[in-house]
Amino acid sequence: MQKIITLSTDRRNGLYDITSEVVSLIKTSKVQTGIASVYARGSTCAIMIQENWDQSVQNDVVTLLNKMIPSGIWEHDHQDNNGDAHLKAGLVGPSETIPIIENNPGLSTWQNIFFCEFDGPRQRREIVVSIIADN
């Protein structure tokens, strides 16, 4: 089974929790054991597995990436002025593969699935979830 999750983003940099949407697709698929491949379609966004107890770690991710990859100093900025967004996206990466265990994602208690926006706000972002059964 494969489905596209869509969302809109409201900031230039921000993490958006998409765990419940992925759980819901796994439930619908009825796959008991296998993998869920989560893929962000866009070269200025990414997928990160991260804690979701409160907003603090999400803020820290944005702070860290802004410090590591400042804006305005890249060759690509002469084109689009978003060189930093591409570099953040490439480093974090668009794909994560999560095990499916007994028709649930095999996340630990504190692991959630986040879409990372690095060049928002955007009206429509797409995440492809592909569910593959272990056979």
Add this chain to the structure above:
Amino acid sequence: MQKIITLSTDRRNGLYDITSEVVSLIKTSKVQTGIASVYARGSTCAIMIQENWDQSVQNDVVTLLNKMIPSGIWEHDHQDNNGDAHLKAGLVGPSETIPIIENNPGLSTWQNIFFCEFDGPRQRREIVVSIIADN
């Protein structure tokens, strides 16, 4: 086939080679061609493919991440005092997908599979290995 590998860790930051456990699961599965998805369950740990000729690269990984992501300066530290561990885990990422070629992992000569601990020591860490046949 899916199996959970467990291990205990003895340092705050350290890499632990789990290649032989993954090889053994691939052998047991009898899958000739496909993929092995390796997933670290925990938001303060990760999976990295890295050289294992000696301890030097593993030490360098810890040194680099401590330099890039110092401890004690994050918003999340007010909560758990492990903001750096979450950031390291998110950046390295919990999942790697390795090809299976002729019932062996398709690693190169110097590639080994490491569990990365960023908030140890811990008595029990879990890694889920999902083996999917190409059909």
Add this chain to the structure above:
Amino acid sequence: MQKIITLSTDRRNGLYDITSEVVSLIKTSKVQTGIASVYARGSTCAIMIQENWDQSVQNDVVTLLNKMIPSGIWEHDHQDNNGDAHLKAGLVGPSETIPIIENNPGLSTWQNIFFCEFDGPRQRREIVVSIIADN
């Protein structure tokens, strides 16, 4: 279906676009829906999804990684003098999993698949592409 793509590299650090080779393998497989797992065999190279409008982002990736991970200061340099190459490879990672949608890779308009060389030039580098159908 599984195939090994080979390429030679002409610089110490550089990104090489392998999208058309991956598209061609997906077409040959006739898989309509599923995933393509792309894996770089080597502990001094990696796979990155990145923009390919022109050379600028590729140059920026090399600039960023050289700044984050300078050469010549690592414990592993006493052995092979390529500690930086291993660290870059470990951080970017050798695997990306891309959805297959209607017998095409589910990349967005600006996403291309790049092999990242961090210790070239090399006569022969190998990338394993494993195509798994959703069934």
